[in-house]
Amino acid sequence: MRNGKLMVAPTVLWLSFFFVVPLLIVVAVSFASRTPYGQVIFDWTLGNYARFTETLYLSIFLDTLIVALITTVLTILLGYPLAYFIAQLPQKWQQPGLILVMIPFWINFLIRSYAWVIILRTQGVLNTILLKFGFIEQPLQMLYNEVAVMLGMVYALLPFMVLPIYVSIEQLDHRLLEAASDLGASPFTAFRKITLPLTMPGIAAGTILVFISSLGMFVVPDVMGGAKSALIGNLIQNQFLSARDWPFGGALSIVLALLSLVLIVLYYKALSAQQGGGKNAEDMA
Amino acid sequence: MKEMIRLQGISKKFGDHIIIPSIDLTIYDGEFITLLGPSGCGKTTLLRMIAGLEQPTEGKIFLDDEDVTKLPPYKRDVNMVFQNYALFPHMTVEENIHFGLKMKNVPIDEQKERVEQVLYLTQLEELRKRRPQQMSGGQQQRVAIARALVNNPKVLLLDEPLGALDYQLRKSLQLELKNLQRGLGLTFIYVTHDQEEALTMSDRIVVMNKGVIEQDDNPDTIYHDPKTKFVAKFIGESNFFEFEEGATSVVRPEKLNLCLEDEENANHPEPRLYGTVVDVVFYGTLDKVFVRLDNSNQTVVAYQYFDDVKRWQPDERVGIWWQPQDEVIVHK
Numbered sequence: 228m229r230n231g232k233l234m235v236a237p238t239v240l241w242l243s244f245f246f247v248v249p250l251l252i253v254v255a256v257s258f259a260s261r262t263p264y265g266q267v268i269f270d271w272t273l274g275n276y277a278r279f280t281e282t283l284y285l286s287i288f289l290d291t292l293i294v295a296l297i298t299t300v301l302t303i304l305l306g307y308p309l310a311y312f313i314a315q316l317p318q319k320w321q322q323p324g325l326i327l328v329m330i331p332f333w334i335n336f337l338i339r340s341y342a343w344v345i346i347l348r349t350q351g352v353l354n355t356i357l358l359k360f361g362f363i364e365q366p367l368q369m370l371y372n373e374v375a376v377m378l379g380m381v382y383a384l385l386p387f388m389v390l391p392i393y394v395s396i397e398q399l400d401h402r403l404l405e406a407a408s409d410l411g412a413s414p415f416t417a418f419r420k421i422t423l424p425l426t427m428p429g430i431a432a433g434t435i436l437v438f439i440s441s442l443g444m445f446v447v448p449d450v451m452g453g454a455k456s457a458l459i460g461n462l463i464q465n466q467f468l469s470a471r472d473w474p475f476g477g478a479l480s481i482v483l484a485l486l487s488l489v490l491i492v493l494y495y496k497a498l499s500a501q502q503g504g505g506k507n508a509e510d511m512a
Numbered sequence: 513m514k515e516m517i518r519l520q521g522i523s524k525k526f527g528d529h530i531i532i533p534s535i536d537l538t539i540y541d542g543e544f545i546t547l548l549g550p551s552g553c554g555k556t557t558l559l560r561m562i563a564g565l566e567q568p569t570e571g572k573i574f575l576d577d578e579d580v581t582k583l584p585p586y587k588r589d590v591n592m593v594f595q596n597y598a599l600f601p602h603m604t605v606e607e608n609i610h611f612g613l614k615m616k617n618v619p620i621d622e623q624k625e626r627v628e629q630v631l632y633l634t635q636l637e638e639l640r641k642r643r644p645q646q647m648s649g650g651q652q653q654r655v656a657i658a659r660a661l662v663n664n665p666k667v668l669l670l671d672e673p674l675g676a677l678d679y680q681l682r683k684s685l686q687l688e689l690k691n692l693q694r695g696l697g698l699t700f701i702y703v704t705h706d707q708e709e710a711l712t713m714s715d716r717i718v719v720m721n722k723g724v725i726e727q728d729d730n731p732d733t734i735y736h737d738p739k740t741k742f743v744a745k746f747i748g749e750s751n752f753f754e755f756e757e758g759a760t761s762v763v764r765p766e767k768l769n770l771c772l773e774d775e776e777n778a779n780h781p782e783p784r785l786y787g788t789v790v791d792v793v794f795y796g797t798l799d800k801v802f803v804r805l806d807n808s809n810q811t812v813v814a815y816q817y818f819d820d821v822k823r824w825q826p827d828e829r830v831g832i833w834w835q836p837q838d839e840v841i842v843h844k
């Protein structure tokens with residue numbers, strides 16, 4: 228007993244020091260206010276949360292949700308076929324395929340974002356090529372708009388969608404598709420009635436990962452979106468760095484964290500309902 | 513009789529492995545045909561080729577006079593009861609059974625009616641709302657049968673469909689399946705390891721060994737007149753005697769009779785062999801008497817029913833005789 232407690236002690240210490248304590252600090256700060264010079268005063272106010280309801284911030288929040296939603300849908304549309312393709316490859320090609328998907332993770336995210344800037348900017352790689360071959364007369368403005376942000380987000384988060392979907396397709400019992408075919412289902416119908424519902428858990432896991440990650444994203448809008456497209460991640464970053472309004476930044480962070488938490492809880496609820504046999508997965512297809 | 517399925521020079525290789533060298537087989541409309549053979553002899557592979565789940569390396573498959581060799585499974589009017597059930601885990605029993613009917617756009621009313629009928633037949637009415645993973649192996653097996661049966665296909669392929677059931681249920685489903693098949697005039701291609709099942713249910717038994725048909729006959733002939741040593745060995749128990757070079761005499765244990773070694777004035781043929789009883793095992797309706805033959809270390813087995821001469825004891829000396837017509841000569 229005593230031994231066991233001793234053994235988990237370092238983990239508990241580590242967790243409380245690096246996770247619980249900072250979180251509590253952010254919670255505390257979110258109820259504080261600040262002096263004009265950025266000093267934090269703990270006077271337990273709800274003002275920061277109230278500020279959040281101002282139209283400006285609500286519209287940034289709404290924009291963030293919309294971008295996250297579109298990013299998620301796009302990663303599903305691109306990620307599912309990619310995962311399916313990799314899962315269909317001969318066994319020896321699957322591992323390399325997955326590694327190709329993951330390679331970008333090995334490079335710093337900021338550097339990868341700037342790589343996109345180099346490709347897309349007006350004097351960039353893509354414009355130079357298009358000009359050279361006479362496809363266009365004038366360089367195209369491809370950066371610093373919503374499309375560029377979307378591109379960056381999808382690029383950054385695609386692996387989070389591909390991996391869980393790949394796992395669920397890989398686990399699918401191939402014999403079920405044979406049975407469906409035997410019972411008269413064309414390959415497309417078999418996909419819709421069997422493959423898709425049975426890989427739903429993979430899609431759900433990928434959706435949670437991508438959606439939550441894109442809610443907090445600030446590098447992409449910053450680097451590829453320019454000043455025009457601030458999302459809630461940028462707003463938070465600003466409060467902590469340039470605006471030096473820690474209490475408001477804290478409040479925004481807590482709202483974001485709570486939203487993510489709610490989504491995760493919903494996800495587990497849906498998952499256990501499906502496994503418990505309550506919900507009919509076929510109807511979802 | 514109308515031909516339902518014709519396999520013409522069908523062979524199958526997996527890589528360099530020849531699983532089926534070449535098979536020709538015709539199956540007639542309304543026939544109950546059983547494939548019997550040891551594990552790995554290619555029974556499932558043959559069914560899968562008929563279902564379209566596997567392409568034959570060579571040869572042609574005709575279904576109701578149509579060449580279906582190149583047709584995908586979903587375009588063949590054939591259904592399979594899979595050895596491993598392959599039930600859809602995200603659907604209830606009912607939904608599993610409905611699946612094939614939906615695919616064929618059967619009118620809703622008729623779907624309902626047919627599903628009810630097979631649910632009743634397979635005694636699954638109470639379990640209709642369950643998912644496969646909430647059921648026992650035997651129950652799942654019944655769902656697999658129901659799911660295929662409900663489609664009334666031209667040919668039903670059944671890959672050991674009763675293997676996981678207990679004795680009682682197996683007996684009753686054997687009877688149900690047989691009645692159904694006969695009543696509706698369905699064509700069944702049935703795979704089983706259970707010889708008794710094969711002998712009682714089939715119109716015809718195809719005994720396979722290493723992808724080759726050893727014998728293709730009605731159950732009576734298969735049992736009483738095996739063409740090869742393999743068939744005699746594989747179906748029922750047999751005693752083998754090498755009286756001549758290159759020819760083996762086969763005598764079933766129930767055809768072997770035992771008498772006292774020094775019996776006089778017997779009104780039966782002279783004993784062909786003599787030996788000593790080594791063991792007597794009680795089997796309910798009969799005793800199995802094991803006799804070690806003189807001048808060899810071969811042991812033969814004879815079934816003795818209790819109205820026979822006497823109950824034998826180990827170490828007794830016996831003579832062994834049989835009627836000439838009960839001896840079958842095989843050459844392979």
Ligand SMILES: Nc1ncnc2c1ncn2[C@@H]1O[C@H](COP(=O)(O)OP(=O)(O)OP(=O)(O)O)[C@@H](O)[C@H]1O
Pocket residue numbers: 526531549550551552553554555556557558595
């Ligand atoms: N996809 C495959 N690839 C390679 N070999 C295979 C494949 N499918 C079957 N085989 C081989 O073909 C042979 C016949 O297999 P099959 O499943 O037809 O046997 P079976 O008669 O049904 O046996 P059982 O009674 O055990 O079910 C076996 O040796 C098996 O290993």
Ligand SMILES: [Mg+2]
Pocket residue numbers: 555556557595671
């Ligand atoms: Mg088999």
